[in-house]
Amino acid sequence: MRFWNSLKRAGLPAHIGIVIILIFAFAALFAPWLAPYGESEVVEPVPWATPEESGTVLGLDQLGRDLYTRVLYGARNTIALALGITVLAFFMGMTAGFFAAVVGRWVDHLLSRFVDIIMAFPTLFFALIALSIFGTSIPVMVFVIAILDSTRVYRISRALAMDINVMEYVEVARLRGEGLWWIMRREILPNTLTPLLAEFGLRFCFVFLFISSLSFLGIGIQPPAADWGAMVRENGVAITYGIFTPLVPAAAIAILTIAVNLVVDWFLRKTAGLREEY
Amino acid sequence: MGERLLTVRNLQIEGFADDTWKPIVNGIDLHLDRGEVLGLIGESGAGKSTIGIATMGYTRPGCRIVGGTIDFDGVPIHAQSVEQVREIRGVRISYVAQSAAASFNPAHKLIEQYTETPVQHGVLKYHKAAQNARMIYARLELPDPDNIGNRYPHQVSGGQLQRAMVAMAMSCEPDMIIFDEPTTALDVTTQIEVLAAIKDVVTQFNTAAIYITHDLAVVVQLADRIMVLRYGDLVEESGTREILENPKEQYTRELLAVRTFAKNPEDLGLGEQPLIEVNDLHAAYSGGVKVLEDINLKIDRCRTVAVVGESGSGKSTLARVITGLLPPTQGTVKYEGGELPGSYKKRSKDQLRQIQMIYQMPDVALNPRQKLREVIGRPLGFYFQLDGAERERRVKELLEMIELPGNYIDRFTPELSGGQKQRICIARALAAEPVVIICDEVTSALDQLVAEEILKLLDRLQKELNMTYLFITHDLATVKAIADEIVVMLQGRVVEHGPKEEVLTPPHHDYTELLLSSVPEMDPDWLDNLLAARVSA
Numbered sequence: 103m104r105f106w107n108s109l110k111r112a113g114l115p116a117h118i119g120i121v122i123i124l125i126f127a128f129a130a131l132f133a134p135w136l137a138p139y140g141e142s143e144v145v146e147p148v149p150w151a152t153p154e155e156s157g158t159v160l161g162l163d164q165l166g167r168d169l170y171t172r173v174l175y176g177a178r179n180t181i182a183l184a185l186g187i188t189v190l191a192f193f194m195g196m197t198a199g200f201f202a203a204v205v206g207r208w209v210d211h212l213l214s215r216f217v218d219i220i221m222a223f224p225t226l227f228f229a230l231i232a233l234s235i236f237g238t239s240i241p242v243m244v245f246v247i248a249i250l251d252s253t254r255v256y257r258i259s260r261a262l263a264m265d266i267n268v269m270e271y272v273e274v275a276r277l278r279g280e281g282l283w284w285i286m287r288r289e290i291l292p293n294t295l296t297p298l299l300a301e302f303g304l305r306f307c308f309v310f311l312f313i314s315s316l317s318f319l320g321i322g323i324q325p326p327a328a329d330w331g332a333m334v335r336e337n338g339v340a341i342t343y344g345i346f347t348p349l350v351p352a353a354a355i356a357i358l359t360i361a362v363n364l365v366v367d368w369f370l371r372k373t374a375g376l377r378e379e380y
Numbered sequence: 381m382g383e384r385l386l387t388v389r390n391l392q393i394e395g396f397a398d399d400t401w402k403p404i405v406n407g408i409d410l411h412l413d414r415g416e417v418l419g420l421i422g423e424s425g426a427g428k429s430t431i432g433i434a435t436m437g438y439t440r441p442g443c444r445i446v447g448g449t450i451d452f453d454g455v456p457i458h459a460q461s462v463e464q465v466r467e468i469r470g471v472r473i474s475y476v477a478q479s480a481a482a483s484f485n486p487a488h489k490l491i492e493q494y495t496e497t498p499v500q501h502g503v504l505k506y507h508k509a510a511q512n513a514r515m516i517y518a519r520l521e522l523p524d525p526d527n528i529g530n531r532y533p534h535q536v537s538g539g540q541l542q543r544a545m546v547a548m549a550m551s552c553e554p555d556m557i558i559f560d561e562p563t564t565a566l567d568v569t570t571q572i573e574v575l576a577a578i579k580d581v582v583t584q585f586n587t588a589a590i591y592i593t594h595d596l597a598v599v600v601q602l603a604d605r606i607m608v609l610r611y612g613d614l615v616e617e618s619g620t621r622e623i624l625e626n627p628k629e630q631y632t633r634e635l636l637a638v639r640t641f642a643k644n645p646e647d648l649g650l651g652e653q654p655l656i657e658v659n660d661l662h663a664a665y666s667g668g669v670k671v672l673e674d675i676n677l678k679i680d681r682c683r684t685v686a687v688v689g690e691s692g693s694g695k696s697t698l699a700r701v702i703t704g705l706l707p708p709t710q711g712t713v714k715y716e717g718g719e720l721p722g723s724y725k726k727r728s729k730d731q732l733r734q735i736q737m738i739y740q741m742p743d744v745a746l747n748p749r750q751k752l753r754e755v756i757g758r759p760l761g762f763y764f765q766l767d768g769a770e771r772e773r774r775v776k777e778l779l780e781m782i783e784l785p786g787n788y789i790d791r792f793t794p795e796l797s798g799g800q801k802q803r804i805c806i807a808r809a810l811a812a813e814p815v816v817i818i819c820d821e822v823t824s825a826l827d828q829l830v831a832e833e834i835l836k837l838l839d840r841l842q843k844e845l846n847m848t849y850l851f852i853t854h855d856l857a858t859v860k861a862i863a864d865e866i867v868v869m870l871q872g873r874v875v876e877h878g879p880k881e882e883v884l885t886p887p888h889h890d891y892t893e894l895l896l897s898s899v900p901e902m903d904p905d906w907l908d909n910l911l912a913a914r915v916s917a
Binding site (some may be wrong): 107111269270271273274276277278279280288289292293295 | 399704724729732736739741744746747748750754763812
């Protein structure tokens with residue numbers, strides 16, 4: 103009820119964001135039913151046929167597959183992967199961050215310096231090395247991006263947990279004899295959840311863009327599976343002929359990113375306790 | 381008294397909470413003459429601060445003035461634009477806030493902050509303003525008035541900083557100053573200095589003042605007239621002596637009667653062995669800062685031992701050492717004759733259970749994301765393996781014991797008032813079925829009437845459950861009310877220790893004397909008499 107109320111007062115930008123996210127989620131969930139063709143089914147062997155020529159909604163891609171179908175399936179692959187990676191990154195980052203903050207001393211130093219080392223390398227560079235060493239399979243990609251991303255989550259979780267850790271209710275729990283896991287899970291976690299949720303939205307965007315850029319470089323999701331980043335790359339040449347095809351997956355990426363950010367902005371404003379002046 | 385300076389009529393203010401605008405001040409009339417001091421008194425939520433700052437045409441974010449007129453020396457403040465009001469604020473009306481530490485900019489020197497207002501408003505040139513600052517610092521008896529302005533806020537003590545803020549409020553020689561609980565955060569001995577300083581400048585410059593506080597004994601020292609407020613309404617208004625001698629309303633009488641509670645001393649037939657024994661204890665914080673030196677202390681079963689001292693005396697550190705949060709560098713803490721491990725990590729679950737702690741700030745001592753079911757239920761599950769209906773029943777039993785309804789079990793802690801939160805902290809401690817409860821300033825963040833209720837509750841629980849208390853406080857009224865034994869601490873050492881009657885009857889140790897004489901009394905002449913006595917002594 104409370105959540106519903108604050109949702110109602112969220113303001114137009116957040117509402118737009120929520121609607122867009124819901125539409126994308128719907129598309130991703132029901133892609134096989136919504137799509138008129140199969141994921142890699144060639145409709146007509148005419149590259150970049152216009153909607154009129156092929157009788158499809160958005161025309162065909164470079165191999166003559168239906169673009170609309172590919173965008174729907176792309177939503178499925180890209181969003182599902184990004185979500186999975188973000189969840190994994192948050193799980194790892196938060197656990198390590200809380201652990202470092204609560205235990206402190208050398209554990210904190212060790213973990214923090216390790217994270218510093220990883221963060222010292224440019225993310226893309228690190229991902230490129232790891233993916234070329236371990237091969238470009240989906241599990242490897244999930245794991246590599248999750249680890250890279252968890253370093254950022256670690257930083258925030260640790261900082262948030264340090265603030266909570268000095269609260270007297272945590273002291274009370276310690277003096278009661280509570281174990282580490284209980285303190286992390288029941289005292290710290292609930293009090294850091296709101297800012298971390300906002301961060302989750304942001305991180306999701308970054309992961310999602312990162313997958314797209316990896317696919318664009320050809321080491322992300324492998325063909326023939328549909329993926330927005332890969333679709334932009336594969337169809338990129340068409341732009342020189344004045345064909346709008348590559349713009350469709352690019353727009354999908356942009357729109358979802360903006361939508362998630364609109365929602366995150368509202369969330370952040372809510373957590374920070376900032377209100378519009380009355 | 382001079383001519384009329386401020387007239388407020390039918391002031392109505394609303395605050396935004398839970399998605400709606402709710403009235404917090406309901407049509408207050410107020411007036412102030414030149415040179416007059418008006419005291420606004422009431423509990424938190426009475427609207428006294430809101431009214432005080434509204435006389436400058438200002439409200440805190442989330443509040444709005446919805447009706448009424450504010451006339452300041454012929455200027456209708458309520459109808460003026462922000463730019464116009466700005467001409468008056470700081471120059472003709474100034475404001476002294478509760479926490480000087482939070483109100484000064486830590487990055488600038490005191491004198492820079494003093495001169496900012498007059499220079500910005502074009503009232504004085506910098507050199508003239510700085511010269512005035514040194515004069516007024518001297519008036520307020522700040523040490524080394526010529527150079528103290530070159531210090532940063534963190535380089536002076538709390539009482540000095542508060543006086544520097546009073547000086548700052550005087551910088552443009554305003555017609556009116558609003559004092560918003562300026563001494564509430566200070567120790568009693570420091571409070572005197574600040575009160576004396578305020579009284580001095582107000583009479584010297586014939587400045588009108590609105591003095592906001594929850595402490596009647598403080599306001600009677602300064603105010604010519606007092607308004608008692610409650611829930612945004614006026615309860616009673618009359619001259620200071622009048623209100624003390626002849627209060628008309630029940631609520632005013634309650635405020636006057638506050639701090640009269642005292643427990644009945646009981647002879648408990650003490651056992652042979654003290655429950656807790658502290659021997660030659662030394663403690664230091666990391667970096668080697670010594671905070672406790674050579675502490676010896678005995679706490680007998682079913683007794684209340686009060687540890688008194690100012691901030692920085694090490695009294696809270698003593699609690700941290702006994703609970704094991706800060707292992708001592710030297711010395712021992714014995715419990716029932718056996719030595720307790722220095723760190724809580726090495727203590728057994730049962731040892732931890734028997735010593736419980738209640739904190740000063742119930743807000744930060746309760747997890748805001750937990751319901752009372754979990755707050756109180758967790759120790760039950762943790763220590764006694766209670767769960768399900770059994771645990772639920774016991775939580776409700778404990779709620780009843782602290783005089784809260786059983787259906788509160790589903791509330792989150794931020795949904796409670798300050799006094800209720802403190803009760804929950806007590807219930808959480810009781811859930812562990814402890815032998816000793818360490819109470820660290822448990823009443824100092826509460827309104828006086830609420831604090832008194834908490835003291836009564838603790839006293840009742842002591843009798844019913846044979847509880848032993850170590851009561852840490854800076855408030856001597858609390859000590860007089862509930863202690864059996866008193867330990868006076870100063871700079872990490874015990875200066876006096878003994879049964880209450882013995883410590884409170886002369887001859888005192890010098891420091892105990894200073895502490896005792898600094899507690900304000902409900903007598904308008906108390907401050908003047910005390911200062912006169914101290915000068916002659």
